Amino acid sequence: MRKINTHSFIRATRSTPREINRQILLNLVREHQPISRADLARRMSVGRGMVTSLVSELLTDGSIYEGTTVDAPRGRKPMMLYVRTHDRLVIAVDVRFSKTYLMLSDFNGTPIALETFDTVVEPEALVATLARRIPRLLKTHRAVGKCNGIGLVVPGMVDQLTGRVLNAPQLGWRDVDVRNALADATGFSVQIENAPIACALAQMWLGQRGGDAPRDFVYVTVSDGVGAGVVVNGEVVRGHNNTAGEFGHVPIDPLGPTCLCGSRGCLEAYTSNLATLSRYLGHEFSPTETRHLLQESGLTITDVLARARSGDRRAAAALQETAEHLGVGLAVIINTLNPAQIFVGGEITEAWDQLAPVIREIIAKRALTSLAAATPMIPEPASSYPRLRGATALVAAPIFAAPQVA
Amino acid sequence: MRKINTHSFIRATRSTPREINRQILLNLVREHQPISRADLARRMSVGRGMVTSLVSELLTDGSIYEGTTVDAPRGRKPMMLYVRTHDRLVIAVDVRFSKTYLMLSDFNGTPIALETFDTVVEPEALVATLARRIPRLLKTHRAVGKCNGIGLVVPGMVDQLTGRVLNAPQLGWRDVDVRNALADATGFSVQIENAPIACALAQMWLGQRGGDAPRDFVYVTVSDGVGAGVVVNGEVVRGHNNTAGEFGHVPIDPLGPTCLCGSRGCLEAYTSNLATLSRYLGHEFSPTETRHLLQESGLTITDVLARARSGDRRAAAALQETAEHLGVGLAVIINTLNPAQIFVGGEITEAWDQLAPVIREIIAKRALTSLAAATPMIPEPASSYPRLRGATALVAAPIFAAPQVA
DNA sequence: CCGAATTTGTTCTTAATTTGAACAAATGTG
DNA sequence: CACATTTGTTCAAATTAAGAACAAATTCGG
Numbered sequence: 001m002r003k004i005n006t007h008s009f010i011r012a013t014r015s016t017p018r019e020i021n022r023q024i025l026l027n028l029v030r031e032h033q034p035i036s037r038a039d040l041a042r043r044m045s046v047g048r049g050m051v052t053s054l055v056s057e058l059l060t061d062g063s064i065y066e067g068t069t070v071d072a073p074r075g076r077k078p079m080m081l082y083v084r085t086h087d088r089l090v091i092a093v094d095v096r097f098s099k100t101y102l103m104l105s106d107f108n109g110t111p112i113a114l115e116t117f118d119t120v121v122e123p124e125a126l127v128a129t130l131a132r133r134i135p136r137l138l139k140t141h142r143a144v145g146k147c148n149g150i151g152l153v154v155p156g157m158v159d160q161l162t163g164r165v166l167n168a169p170q171l172g173w174r175d176v177d178v179r180n181a182l183a184d185a186t187g188f189s190v191q192i193e194n195a196p197i198a199c200a201l202a203q204m205w206l207g208q209r210g211g212d213a214p215r216d217f218v219y220v221t222v223s224d225g226v227g228a229g230v231v232v233n234g235e236v237v238r239g240h241n242n243t244a245g246e247f248g249h250v251p252i253d254p255l256g257p258t259c260l261c262g263s264r265g266c267l268e269a270y271t272s273n274l275a276t277l278s279r280y281l282g283h284e285f286s287p288t289e290t291r292h293l294l295q296e297s298g299l300t301i302t303d304v305l306a307r308a309r310s311g312d313r314r315a316a317a318a319l320q321e322t323a324e325h326l327g328v329g330l331a332v333i334i335n336t337l338n339p340a341q342i343f344v345g346g347e348i349t350e351a352w353d354q355l356a357p358v359i360r361e362i363i364a365k366r367a368l369t370s371l372a373a374a375t376p377m378i379p380e381p382a383s384s385y386p387r388l389r390g391a392t393a394l395v396a397a398p399i400f401a402a403p404q405v406a
Numbered sequence: 407m408r409k410i411n412t413h414s415f416i417r418a419t420r421s422t423p424r425e426i427n428r429q430i431l432l433n434l435v436r437e438h439q440p441i442s443r444a445d446l447a448r449r450m451s452v453g454r455g456m457v458t459s460l461v462s463e464l465l466t467d468g469s470i471y472e473g474t475t476v477d478a479p480r481g482r483k484p485m486m487l488y489v490r491t492h493d494r495l496v497i498a499v500d501v502r503f504s505k506t507y508l509m510l511s512d513f514n515g516t517p518i519a520l521e522t523f524d525t526v527v528e529p530e531a532l533v534a535t536l537a538r539r540i541p542r543l544l545k546t547h548r549a550v551g552k553c554n555g556i557g558l559v560v561p562g563m564v565d566q567l568t569g570r571v572l573n574a575p576q577l578g579w580r581d582v583d584v585r586n587a588l589a590d591a592t593g594f595s596v597q598i599e600n601a602p603i604a605c606a607l608a609q610m611w612l613g614q615r616g617g618d619a620p621r622d623f624v625y626v627t628v629s630d631g632v633g634a635g636v637v638v639n640g641e642v643v644r645g646h647n648n649t650a651g652e653f654g655h656v657p658i659d660p661l662g663p664t665c666l667c668g669s670r671g672c673l674e675a676y677t678s679n680l681a682t683l684s685r686y687l688g689h690e691f692s693p694t695e696t697r698h699l700l701q702e703s704g705l706t707i708t709d710v711l712a713r714a715r716s717g718d719r720r721a722a723a724a725l726q727e728t729a730e731h732l733g734v735g736l737a738v739i740i741n742t743l744n745p746a747q748i749f750v751g752g753e754i755t756e757a758w759d760q761l762a763p764v765i766r767e768i769i770a771k772r773a774l775t776s777l778a779a780a781t782p783m784i785p786e787p788a789s790s791y792p793r794l795r796g797a798t799a800l801v802a803a804p805i806f807a808a809p810q811v812a
Numbered sequence: 813c814c815g816a817a818t819t820t821g822t823t824c825t826t827a828a829t830t831t832g833a834a835c836a837a838a839t840g841t842g
Numbered sequence: 843c844a845c846a847t848t849t850g851t852t853c854a855a856a857t858t859a860a861g862a863a864c865a866a867a868t869t870c871g872g
Contacts, residue, residue, distance in 0.1 A: 338645020
């Protein structure tokens with residue numbers, strides 16, 4: 001039951017039903033392809049004439065194409081329809097603290113080419129670097145298809161209205177406009193998003209499960225920072241000023257260490273990669289001090305994971321504690337939002353087999369109902385490049401979105 | 407950007423635009439009444455012929471009525487339209503630990519009659535008591551109008567599909583079906599909802615601000631329990647199994663007291679009425695022990711509030727600490743959901759002038775951006791009966807809801 | 813091999829609603 | 843009293859859904 005906003009409503013017009021049905025049909029093709037007109041008519045409970053008309057429009061505008069006919073037990077062989085994805089390309093950019101990833105992919109998120117370089121932290125210089133590399137990448141792969149836009153993912157809060165990065169502590173950015181600068185420099189439209197939301201968008205729009213893709217879930221990223229992308233009813237929850245999702249800053253101990261954000265005892269201070277490394281090194285979490293030690297030792301989270309698996313007890317104990325705190329944080333999400341499922345991303349998912357039993361135990365204790373305690377938690381390996389696929393989704397997904405009315 | 411659910415979509419038909427526009431018009435009348443057809447046409451950017459047609463339908467089905475004409479500077483005097491509310495009545499029921507409130511109101515939430523009685527905790531007996539009182543109440547006020555349904559608010563989790571109360575610790579209920587039992591016993595349709603969500607619905611649908619009514623907010627109730635109703639984009643967030651909103655069970659101290667839910671250090675164990683009373687009595691929060699002491703002493707939260715205002719330092723200190731913890735909890739909500747505003751309900755809002763500065767200070771420290779820190783917090787006095795008005799909204803609001811498509 | 817049955821895809825007609833123009837009613841002003 | 847203005851109603855045209863009819867393309871059984 002949704003309330004109409006009488007200051008900002010979208011009236012229905014004569015073309016509204018057609019737009020709605022065309023989008024429904026397009027999504028059905030995308031999730032059930034290859035599919036015939038007759039099958040579409042059955043699934044939509046409309047006449048085949050209606051489907052023919054809508055399909056004609058989509059063929060004309062290039063969203064779908066006709067493939068082959070397939071054998072049928074009787075009657076005329078149906079002509080199968082597909083969504084055009086292979087020749088519609090996206091430049092996906094993932095900016096992280098140390099490395100920037102640049103991928104050319106198609107509308108499915110299938111990678112075509114991947115480059116990586118050390119992050120240029122100065123915004124103008126980063127834009128210049130991207131503006132040099134992107135045309136070159138596209139030229140190299142010009143035969144594959146045409147670029148439809150650039151998706152850019154950053155580790156910070158993004159204002160979707162202005163495209164400005166409000167705050168990205170890992171990069172030292174505050175109120176920075178890279179979206180419009182990159183659009184001007186490359187001539188492509190650029191969409192920008194924060195990392196957990198981008199990962200959530202990838203799961204929703206480019207997941208492998210088609211029609212069973214999740215529409216009510218939380219994507220938690222445990223990495224340099226800890227944050228979440230929240231999706232309710234098939235739509236990302238951004239919040240009034242675009243700053244929702246900061247589950248990393250839920251305080252779980254009033255006497256805990258001081259977090260990067262300035263508060264004490266944040267979930268992030270217990271569960272981020274830096275927190276796990278601090279614990280392994282045997283001292284309290286301190287962003288600046290721990291970073292310094294790590295730079296000197298060259299130790300990474302992947303090292304600790306490997307050591308834990310090899311029997312290093314200190315490493316195992318460090319991970320165990322991370323799992324316990326992560327369990328508390330996920331229980332908070334389960335109790336406050338009650339998602340259908342939770343995705344967990346970040347380097348530590350490589351040790352999911354070790355983390356999951358601990359997390360499960362904490363959740364069993366803290367979730368308010370047994371059904372809530374059974375919320376599926378699905379790790380996503382870093383090797384599936386969730387942020388880059390999220391960047392792709394930023395560009396590809398809008399053509400499939402439900403029309404807005406009322 | 408919302409994803410279409412291809413397993414459960416609602417196709418548009420020929421009548422879809424008309425239904426959408428009728429609902430938009432109805433909401434415009436409700437929020438701008440009295441209003442003329444011409445004015446509606448201007449606000450909707452449609453021809454006056456269209457409005458005449460939609461208004462005819464709404465006049466015929468009894469949703470609106472014509473009032474008087476009003477003076478205009480020139481031309482024909484316009485005929486003003488109103489939503490019918492005064493003669494459309496609702497039985498609103500608020501079941502609490504100690505008292506049950508029963509109100510007859512109109513569709514605006516304007517009270518006509520109010521009764522209260524000691525809560526009969528046994529579900530069948532409660533239904534029988536209500537089934538006896540409701541017809542009597544309606545008979546007494548039969549001349550006012552006709553009853554359109556019953557709204558029932560309980561302090562626990564409700565499954566909206568089956569209408570069952572999953573868990574209401576204050577009442578000792580688990581998996582209880584009072585909705586269908588009450589519907590059978592009275593012959594009216596019954597809608598049931600948990601308390602924080604009902605309060606949120608009241609704010610959204612029956613608030614005093616008409617078109618400026620909130621659509622992205624959180625309603626926090628601080629009472630016997632602590633919970634929240636979350637509203638995103640004009641729609642309540644219930645969660646996958648209808649258990650979202652349990653912000654009272656965010657753990658803020660791992661060594662904190664054991665909560666009613668079994669976990670340690672929950673926000674509720676620091677901020678509920680029982681927590682404040684425990685603190686005032688000088689011992690650690692313990693639901694059973696503290697209840698016992700309170701039953702013996704007859705002390706209530708209202709007593710402590712009055713004592714704090716009268717200079718009782720122990721009472722003031724108890725409230726101060728409650729405010730500090732509530733600040734932490736509200737900062738969690740601000741960081742994780744970034745609502746446009748937060749409503750706070752419960753008895754302690756009587757002391758809002760004392761609580762607010764403390765809460766503000768904690769939030770200023772913990773919110774991640776200064777804009778988020780400035781999130782308006784609006785206390786709602788218990789004397790405006792938010793739960794009862796929420797019960798009214800359960801019945802009245804659906805006729806104004808946006809149609810569902812795609 | 814052919815007629816019948818079945819399925820897919822296309823075309824066409826009808827019905828419902830939006831869109832916009834024209835008209836009717838009801839005012840105020842000079 | 844004529845004209846201008848505003849509100850409200852009626853009507854015709856345009857667009858789209860809905861459904862029927864038809865065309866094309868098959869398989870099967872006699």
